[in-house]
Amino acid sequence: MSDAHDHEPQSFISRYVFSFDHKTIGKQYLILAMTMAVVGGLLAMLIRLQLGWPGTQWPILGSIMPTGMASGVMTPEFYVSLFTMHGTIMVFFVLSLAPVSGFGNLLIPMQIGARDMAFPFLNMLSFWTVVPGAIIIIASFFVTGGAAAAGWTAYPPLSAVQSAIPGSQMGQTLWIIGMVFFIAAFTMGGLNFVVTILNLRTKGLSMMRLPLTTWAQFVVGILGLLSFPALTAGGILLLFDRHAGTSFFLPSGIYVADQLLPNQGGTPLLWQHLFWFLGHPEVYIIMLPAMGFCSDILATFSRRPIFGYRSMVYAITAIGTLSFLVWGHHMFISGMSPFLGSVFVTTTLAIAIPSAVKVFNWLSTLWGARIRFTTPMLFALAIVSLFVTGGLTGIFLGTNAVDIQLHDTYFVVAHFHFIMAGAGLFGALAASYYWFPKMYGRMMSEKLGKVHFWFTFLTYYGTFFPMHYLGISGMMRRIYDPNVYQYLQPLQPVNTFITICAFILGAAQIIFVINFFWSMFKGKKAEANPWESNTLEWSTPVPPGHGNWKGDLPTVYRWPYDYSKPGVKEDHVPQWTAPVGVEAKS
């Protein structure tokens, strides 16, 4: 072991602010993601307020937001900014930061028996690069014209032409700059993940003995490294189009605000290709860690080995690889060659196969189990249910012929809130309850946790499942007032119901925040291995110091899923336990 990690207590700044310790950095990411989730969640509440009771006057909100809700009625341009920023903040600054940067940093070194990440300085730099990104993104609400308003996908010309919509002024520029900071940070993180997992595994820990959480983070690191640069490139080209007079995404003949633009030669389809080349792997960057948490938590509280470990690893790898070949399914009706559309159908439905394998393996893990219904387990079980729902609706959208009708409707909104947002959110929550003792040496309150779970699970279905009906009935996404259309007017009661569920869902998260911060100081003191789990992070002292283990690093003797092993007295045999019972004799 290296002496560099065994230093004396440090100053407040080097310990809590510019810390090199992966656990502190992980916690910093989590707190940042939680803060951003509050912002993104409040935006969602405003979106639902408008859709629940379109055009209603709310004088109090008018005085809080004099521009966006002048005289208490939401303006259409503010509504567009709201869903643009809700999507951006949630996808990148919450669902990527919490499960990947947060729990990835917290867990990888402890699960592989390392003292820290391979590049601790880079790790610290990565966090402090994402912070300005987050600040810039939030600041964009306060500039002239308001925050970006071209959707989280930022399709040009809307995002490229400043006169196209108020949010396309300063707001869109700040959006791009904020995203560039985010991507730079995320790329550093991905590099760190891959190098750390490949090089710093402790003695006895082969790749096929890694917990599925770490396997997922490994593939996510590779996905991030290979896909994000496409968006960096796209973002910089878009910045040039906006401010330097280039025409990467702008063809000739665009006539906006009574003016003919001088651009020529570009095409907005290029942006869609660049965006979705990142955008689709990004979906799996969010989902894979959640699937990893789900697998590990299911095994622990089922007191059963995860079923089909090897096929789970293959499935994660297959999903990661295929995720680079499916981006065109976001563009079936974009005007892209219909022949390409046919290719992307095939690759897209192929990705359903490893996804189905994962579900069947989870179900088989539950078979013959002895389930302990702790809060993290309830969230993990919910992930399985949400994933089944969201995965199946993906078959509709992945089939190009059916996508014609459903594309850009609420069916899509329902689909990705189940599969991506659902997995990401429930994954992060499950992980928070499960690994809280590793973070703060205390347990979160189970009572509050269960109340939080039940409100969250039921209202999550209540909020997002009815969106399928809206989409099938033809309600488009991103519309400020569906009642403009006669054929959508009968759907208003569904929208109002969704809004009420969404408000409860939002309010229920306050319980979590209270539990999190209360337990940090007042929670029950945790034992070293409170859940009787097998993975290596539970062998560290409580709470683990800088360097994770006192003395030598642990040696690994087995895979992480020896629960209820026959011939062994205990119902679980941790990875750091030398051969016991029958094993030792053979």
Place this chain on the structure above:
Amino acid sequence: MEANSAPHSRSVQGLMMAAAIWGIVFVSVAFFFKWGMPELASNRGGLDSLYYVILGITGVAYIVVQLLLGFYIWKYSDRPGAEGVYWHDSHKMEVGWTVGTAAILIPIVMIGLRLWSGVFSPPPPNAVEVEVVGAQFQWDMRYPGPDGVFGRVRPELISLENLLGVDPDDPASADDFSLTNQLVLPVDRPVVLHLRSKDMQHSFFLPQHRVKQDLQPGMNIQTWFIPTELGEYEIACAELCGLGHYRMRGFLTVMEPDAFENWLVEQQQAAAGR
């Protein structure tokens, strides 16, 4: 450990979870009988058939898997004297559900590809041709007139009097006429829409006709279909195009062929009189 020493409270959570999942399945499936696709009004019924095939397959999968999940949660909740099963691998089962899933998906892909190539096949002859131009936040529909040729367009000519920038020097443009937010078509005759955008991306959406096609500035994109029902329909924009996206609404009127011919003549006369 202490937290897990009360089997009674655990089984309550398990029972609640199983009941919740079963309840969700029941309620969510029931409402599919209340809300469905808008009534079909075009020849694109094949897309609906495939939709219902997928709805059937995924519906069965949804019900079976969720009910099984609920059942396992209830059955295998920790109880005194229970033993966990160590069995965790079955090559046969892994191959089984890989091949099984693929076997269900392959026909869906095949049918989908066939329908897709039908949608994008060359339009039948004798089709009505209309140019649809999207702009913030309206639809302009241009008919080519008796010569069947659209006059040339030059964006630099766009003005309040000449919304589409049609070039008056092109003889083909003399008999063209256009309408804002109004599309008129004859029933049971193929129609080819030539879609282009003056500014942003838009998406031309006819919910009852199963027609949705994006408009891209700089591109001319074609789509064709056959309206099969008379009546008035709403045209929607399905791609975010600005702050007025939600009100970019048009109307489609589908007429008897005779009425349509009369309407064309009237419009041409009105255009010639201008």
